[in-house]
Amino acid sequence: xxxxxxxxxxxxxxxxxxxxxxxxxxxxxxxxxxxxxxxxxxxxxxxxxxxxxxxxxxxxxxxxxxxxxxxxxxxxxxxxxxxxxxxxxxxxxxxxxxxxxxxxxxxxxxxxxxxxxxxxxxxxxxxxxxxxxxxxxxxxxxxxxxxxxxxxxxxxxxxxxxxxxxxxxxxxxxxxxxxx
Numbered sequence: 001x002x003x004x005x006x007x008x009x010x011x012x013x014x015x016x017x018x019x020x021x022x023x024x025x026x027x028x029x030x031x032x033x034x035x036x037x038x039x040x041x042x043x044x045x046x047x048x049x050x051x052x053x054x055x056x057x058x059x060x061x062x063x064x065x066x067x068x069x070x071x072x073x074x075x076x077x078x079x080x081x082x083x084x085x086x087x088x089x090x091x092x093x094x095x096x097x098x099x100x101x102x103x104x105x106x107x108x109x110x111x112x113x114x115x116x117x118x119x120x121x122x123x124x125x126x127x128x129x130x131x132x133x134x135x136x137x138x139x140x141x142x143x144x145x146x147x148x149x150x151x152x153x154x155x156x157x158x159x160x161x162x163x164x165x166x167x168x169x170x171x172x173x174x175x176x177x178x179x180x
Contacts, residue, residue: 039064039176049172061179068176069122072140072169076115079147079162083108086156100154107147107159114140114147114166121173130177141170 036059040049052071053064083104090101121136144166151159 035059035061035064035176035179038179039172042175042178043168043171045168048168052169052172061176065125065173065176065180068169068172069118069125069137072137072166072173073115073118073122075162075165075169076111076118076140076144079111079144079159079166080108080115082159082162083111086159103150103154107150110143110147110150114143117143118166118170130180134174134177137170137174141167144170 036050036053039061040046040053043049053059053067059067087101087104087108090097090104117136117140121133121140124130124133124136144163148160148163148167151163
């Protein structure tokens with residue numbers, strides 16, 4: 001009988017330690033909550049986050065990151081197209097304000113940096129270098145926010161909305177890494 005008690009004691013202590021210390025593995029544990037809800041609850045725009053994740057498909061945290069990153073890359077391409085069109089219009093005389101053209105050009109440059117960061121984040125994600133991926137996502141969001149400041153007050157709502165999407169999608173991707 002004494003042998004049985006001594007063998008089960010370490011196991012009992014381990015189980016007790018896990019029960020008493022609930023933060024053990026908390027970063028990866030979703031407490032029976034859907035991964036989308038768990039990630040989106042930690043973002044600045046819950047509705048946007050939930051609305052952009054694939055409904056019905058059971059996504060993992062990695063699937064959420066991949067989806068958000070893919071959408072951010074698409075939005076960055078759309079922003080580049082919009083800015084290119086605006087620059088052509090301003091060059092043809094539709095908007096002849098020199099400051100406006102300079103702001104658009106600077107926004108173009110920032111979008112190119114954001115796109116490069118998003119593509120680098122994608123490469124880091126697939127090579128499992130999550131720390132680098134997060135760094136690139138922060139860079140993309142930062143450059144996109146700088147573009148937002150440049151276009152503020154110029155009635156460029158579609159461009160501003162696409163930029164806002166990039167920022168939110170980058171955040172979703174960053175938050176999802178906490179659940180890997």
